[in-house]
Amino acid sequence: MARSMEPLVVGRVIGDVVDMFTPATEMTVHYGTKQVANGCEIKPSASADKPSVQIHAPPPASSNLYTLVMVDPDAPSPSEPRYREWLHWIVVDIPEGSDATKELVAYMGPQPPTGIHRYVFALFNQKGKVMAGCRPPDARSNFSTRRFAADNGLQPPVAAVYFNSQKEVAVRKR
């Protein structure tokens, strides 16, 4: 098992969201200046805007396009994930290097109502330029990353990262 896969297994991202895969691509996600590392804590206010995503692929595949999916497997609460998974963002046709060009599903920032939620970014390698016949999912709740990838021929993922977030303490007016 690769070194970078261990936090994903320990955090049960592999298992809840995706299946075991070998990381083929490096992906870095930044919210402002803060880089997303596996299991780090990011406040909802810091992640309200879209992050910037950089993809570094190994040299032989330089004209690849990628699909990024962001889901929350702990919605609405980690002890009762009724809406597993909650879809936050889908971006398709990402070229090498940077960022979000074509959003299939608009970005929605983390709003965990209760408990500490994991937010998973999963990157898939696209075979063709335009994802033919893919419609945006009609509802954000009860989304399945595995089913989405299987329907659009994207299996398996090439990179994944996740972070934690919890509801911020509201400022009380005395």
Next chain:
Amino acid sequence: MAITAAVATTTAADCSSNRWSMQSLSSALPSLNSITCSSIRFSSSSHCRPSLSLTRTQQAPHLFSSYTGLASNNPLLSLGFSDLTSFEHGLAFVDNGCRISAMRHGRRVPKLNRPPDQRRALLRGLTTQLLKHGRIKTTRARASAVRKYVDKMITLAKDGSLHKRRQALGFIYEKQIVHALFAEVQERYGERNGGYTRIIRTLPRRGDNAPMAYIELV
């Protein structure tokens, strides 16, 4: 880990002048307790290194190369307690007279630095919150202490009789959580025998550098 970093940078600076003095090392050490604990945890930090941010992983290998060259296998020996080498080499004597061992021999109950009534209240509160939220973030000692009580509550719920329900109501602070737990535990943990929690270690807390962990229901 910050304490070990401070020691390593001090000794590395002294090494550059080719003279390692005991005074500089002992002045840099806050107390014996923290060195023992931090040196033990340093070896376990290699497991949680993937979860650290990038700046820390760049520092950590450099610190290893400068620190282990100076210390012998027993970190306590390097501090000059040479009269304990022959036997009792796992023990050291601190100024206030108690003995510190490098191993856990005979320690049955985690005391959590609290008197017994407060300790019980803390554990009750932590299990209530863990059953309510599903995943909480606390210190590592508290997380490993609360595992036993969460497993006990889930075992009571698996039994499901009235007596067990009343026992659970006597421990958990909120009764909706008990009723919800008894209702859903069969489908969730029906096949699982024990081990209903998982602990994931994480970065230390900023205010007091306490080692933190997420504990979650499996």
